[in-house]
Amino acid sequence: MQPRQYTSFRLAEHLDAAGIAASIGSVGDAYDNALMESTIGLFKTELIKPQRPWKTLSQVELATAEWADWYCHRRLHGETGHVPPVEYETNYYTELTKPQVTTTI
Incomplete structure (x- = not known):
């Protein structure tokens, strides 16, 4: 799926109809990924690499x-x-x- 598909109006309408709140930042920013990237970083540092x-x-x-x-x-x-x-x-x-x-x- 291309990034533009995540921010499409059709996807937003589908999520809304299903009662799901989308967590989508503006195009070109990575703020929504920051928490996951931080957690994955901890996971790799604390468990995988050692x-x-x-x-x-x-x-x-x-x-x-x-x-x-x-x-x-x-x-x-x-x-x-x-x-x-x-x-x-x-x-x-x-x-x-x-x-x-x-x-x-």
Whole structure:
């Protein structure tokens, strides 16, 4: 698929009809890719490069699953109060769905 196809009106209409919010930046920028590129960079630096040479695809698949589990469930992140991402997200949505108490004076 060519880049212009991702930004086509037809694709946007199709996504909208399906209730999907597109994550498409303007033509020529890479801001939408920054998060993924950062994550892939960490993955390669923390897992792939230090443990090479990999002997089998199964080794890479298992190590990738373990790394992804750690990254999402046990990794402590300073920007989230040193709690794992899944815990932070759970807390966020718990707070978001609590009934709001208002008082009138």
